[in-house]
Amino acid sequence: MLILTCPCCGQTGEETEFHAGGEAHLKRFGPGSSDDDFQGYLFMRENPKGVHFERWRHVYGCGKWFHAARCTMTLEIFGTYPAQTLEPPKDLCDKISGKRPGWSWRTFS
């Protein structure tokens, strides 16, 4: 079970109060992009054992979207941060490095 804290409203609840919204920090390739880029955007997803970044929505609470960093193996939540960002905040990355040295995820590490 995941215990998430919504960065928008500060409430802490378990995962059934939230809804998972898939992988975080996707770069969108729409009309006019190359076929490879579009295919990558549409279908290619990370499937890590360990550190993972996801989008979540506080569906039964404030209704806002946010980002969460978690471990897929232990279900540990490293932290949550606002949706209005293109990358995880540095202090969160440092915290993850402390717990999972040498981690990397897409272009982040």
Place this chain on the structure above:
Amino acid sequence: MSNAVSAMHGATWSDGIADIAEAPLQGMITLRADMKDKAVKKAIAAATKVEMPGPGQANGVGDRGLCWMSPDEFLLLCPYDTVAADLARIQTALAKTHALAVNVSDARALFRVSGPAARDVMAKLAPVDLSPAVFQPGMFRRTRLAQVAAAFWMPNADTFQIVCFRSHAQYMFDLLKTAARKGSKVGAF
């Protein structure tokens, strides 16, 4: 003028570890605005005469209450008879700001779970830490109860007040009755 009635016609049940009752008609006004905006704060405080609650809190003054629903949404509780007047006053006060105030009194149902085991009953249904050290009177929590969205607060140490959608009223009443069945006290708190 139609005769306004509550969703469950004030149904009550007291054949278990906690008493369940549908509360009488309650005036409710949803307020959406940028709550950090000074003009909004001032207008809401003046129009509702209740101090703005902090995150996860509910403030009550007499028969009025202001509940924190999310960073940009508050719920004003007021007597059912004065909703129209309150709403008009709020809309006038907020006229110059980007804000929304809507009367939702008839869109909601209100329940009361009371008794020493009320906390047990609620903890069975909500994915929330309800231990007495964490959740106390004065706090307000918006979450789910089993399969439907709801919000609740504690008027006192033995009572929970629940707001849910009116269309979920029957489900909520049955749900609370099931969770409060005789002999089903968990005793975790």
